[in-house]
Amino acid sequence: MVDIRIPIGLMFSILGVLITTYGIFTVSDAGMYQKSLGINVNIIMGLIMLIFGILMLLSSKKKKKYNNK
Amino acid sequence: MKVELSWIDYSIIMIYFIFVLAIGWFLRKYMKNANAFLEAGRSIPAWVAGLAFISTNLxxxxxxxxxxxxxxxxxxxxxxxxxxxxxxxxxxALFMMPFYYGSKARSVPEFLKLRFDEKTRGLNAILFAVMTILASGISMYALAILMENVLGWDYNLSLWLSAIIVLVYTYLGGLSSAIYNEVLQFFIIIIGLLPLVFLSLMDVGGWGGLKEGLEPIAAAGGYAPDAWTTTWKYTSNIHQNPMGVEWFGILFGLGFVLSFGYWCTNFLIVQRAFAAESKIAARKVPLIGAFPKMFLPFLIIVPGIIALVLFNDPSKNFILPLDTAGNPIYDYTIIMLLKQYLPAGVLGLGITALLASFMSGMAGNVSAFNTVWTYDIYQSYIRKRTDNAEADDKHYLNVGKITTIAGVLLSIAAAYIASKFGNIMDFLQTIFSMINAPLFAVIFLGMFWKRTTGHAAFTGLLTGFLIALAHHGLTAPEGANTLFKGGWLGHIHTYPVEMAQNFWTAIIAFSVSAILTVGLSLMTKKTKSDDELKGLVYSLTPHEVDKDLPWHKRPASLAIIVGIICIVLSIIFW
Incomplete structure (x- = not known):
């Protein structure tokens, strides 16, 4: 059956890139980040999601290799 | 009170929708028979089923x-x-899964049929089917009304759109699709709510600052300064803790009757473990789910506590809508916190987390309803199996698919009834939450005492439910201004709070049901032979031997780790 780690990994990687990029483009908008106590949460969460997404994809690859042996 | 979303937030929601539907689309080609559609072919790895187990509940x-x-x-x-x-x-995990999974029953009602008899199954199947649809309708209503009030989305649009997305992916991929999506939804819920915890905690000055901020609020309510940050400390007296319950009610009512009734017998939850790929995997499912479960309070309860401090500090500008009586509407806490702290981007993620939690709950209801309707009602009473297994399988697959559509439409209808008569729906939900307590008594006795008979189980189940109903009708919580809270039959006792009433309803329903089932079992004849009960009753089943597994792969070791973490957490926050 389908390995669920692939769609999860893909979705989080795409969302991660999108949110990080958005965070970079809005970096000078201090008013917007006043809510989040001056922290650019978009860049932080975006990167966390990207890393999580890539880890999910890598672990599904590893499993495949193992299964092929 | 409105929250404005920007294009980035809508894009995040759209990407989530696309992935949820895509999972259903890729699974559709595996849905060749009823077993694949309704039981996920019993092929789900333990970690996937374990996360789905928690996600359905979330x-x-x-x-x-x-x-x-x-x-x-x-x-x-x-x-x-x-x-x-x-x-x-x-x-x-340790004591019940071996019998559930080993019996090859496809649902909890079917287990009752194997262990007891047809009438016990029928009673449970019908109650469960009605309850599931109601629960799904109520949560749909709650979500749509929230989206309307806070995001300004049209009530009908959000109701139909979210229902149709759930319908499409469960129709295409059945239980597998529901389970796979629950795992995806689980991660989205965690990641979407994560920034909220950190930002709100930072804002009030960390855990220490939160405790300090709560002191004057607790004192003003007449409680000890740490009443909001402790769990057991003030439970010796109902007037000393804000929940208004004492330790016995928590330990026996919640910790034993309600909790065992819900987690061990509610098919909605247990179905995820039934779908596991092997018996050992099925036994690990609840334990794997227990790990995230223990830490979820930090994600959803702690922000709520922080909201109390914010609400009492005018400089924070934290608003919570008020109801007609002037009390804050507590259900809006999480979304108002999202509005308070999250800028565009992560805000979309937070809203997606709420949508994901709604969908995981609803898909759980739909897939459980589907299985119970198709196997326990349709196959048992409407069209029985024939000699042609292949044609039967096709037939039941189609029934399962049609039931998915019907289940979603019925939930939508229930949501509209809830929006017209909210009180009745709340009342029905309270009542139905009580059917699990007698059900646990009956299943527990059935699994661990071979003498339990079918007649006794049926009577115990029905009487337990009626007693719960009667207890609710004869008692009321203090200050109740509507008969939906109780007291509609008379008034013999007043509970200080609604929660105490619920705990005691469950305790009484369970006790009556257990005593009656034991008594009647001794008086009625045992109709099933020991041979028929093999695999269904503890004393008649060869015991599981996990000795060939390394210690770290045994369910028992996993259970010990879970237990230790849970005890440590309870002591830290005593």
Whole structure:
């Protein structure tokens, strides 16, 4: 059956890139980040999601290799 | 009070929708027979089923309600996660799963049929089917009304759109699709709510600052300064803790009857373990689910507690809408916190988390309803199996698919009834939550005492339910202004709070049901032979030997780790 780690990994990687990029483009908008106590949460969460997404994809690859042996 | 979303937030929601539907689309080609569609072919790995197990429980009402209750009761609410879930999950994994999974029953009602008789199955199947549809309708209503009030989305549009997305992916991929999506939804819920916890905690000055901020609020309410940050400390007297319950009610009512009734017998939850790929995997499912379960309070209850401090500090500008009586509407806590702290981008992620929690809950209801309707009602009473297994399989697959559509449409209808008669729906939900207590008594006796008979089980189940109903009708919580809260038959006792009434309803229903089932079993004839009960009753089943597994792969070792973490958490927040 389908390995669920692939769609999860893909979705989080795409969302991660999108949110990080958005965070970079809005970096000078201090008013917007006043809510989040001056922290650019978009860049932080975006990167966390990207890393999580890539880890999910890598672990599904590893499993495949193992299964092929 | 409105929250404005920007294009980035809508893009995040859209990407989530696309992935949810795509999972259903890729699974559709595996849906060749009824078994694949309704039981996920019993092929789901333990970790996937384990996360789905928790995700199904993490519906929209749970997320919204738990944050609101955190604001009302503080850390006491963690009783629903630690004492009120973990012991039951461990018991289910170690002692009940071998019989559930080993019996090859496809649902909890079917287990009742194998262990007892047809009438016990029928009673449970019908009650369960009605309850599931109602629960799904109520959560749909709650979500749509929230989206309308806060995001300005049209009520009908959000109701139909979210229902149709759930319908499409469960129709295409059946239980597998529901389970796979629940795992995806689980991660989205965690990641979407994560920034909220950190930002709100930072804002009030960390855990220490939160405690300090709560002191004057607790004192003003007449409680000890740490009443909101402790769990057991003030439970010796109902007037000393904001929840208004004492330790016995928590330990026995919540920790034993309600929790074992919910986690060990509710097919909605247990179905995820039934779908596991092997018996050993099925036994690990609740334990794997227990790990995230123990830490969820930090994600959804703690922000609720922080909201109480914010609400009492005018400089924070934290607003919570008020109801007509002037009390804050606690269910709005989580979304108002999202508005308070999250800028565009992560805000979309937070809203997606709420949508995901709604969908995981609803898909759980739909897939469980589907299986019970198709196997326990349709196959048992409407069209029985014939000699042609192949044609039968095709037929039941089609029935399952049609039931998915019907289930979603019925939920939508229930949501509209809820929007017209909200009180009746709340009342029905309270009543139905009581059917699990007698059900646990009956299944427990059935599994561990071979003498339990079918007639006794049926009577115990029915009487337990009626007693629960009667108890609710004869008692009321203090200050109840509507008969939906109780007292509609008369008035013999007043509970200080609604929660105490619920705990005692469950305790009484369970006790009556257990005593009656034992008594009647001794008086009635045992109709099933020991041979027929093999694999269904503890004393007649060869014991599981896990000795060939390395220690770290045994369910028992996993259970010990879960138990230790849970005890440590309880001591830290005593």
């Amino acid at each position: 519906g929209a009402l749970e997320v919204m309600g738990m944050a609101g209750s955190g604001m009302k009761y503080g850390m006491l609410q963690t009783h629903f996660y630690w004492i009120g879930a973990i012991p039951a999950m461990i018991f289910l």
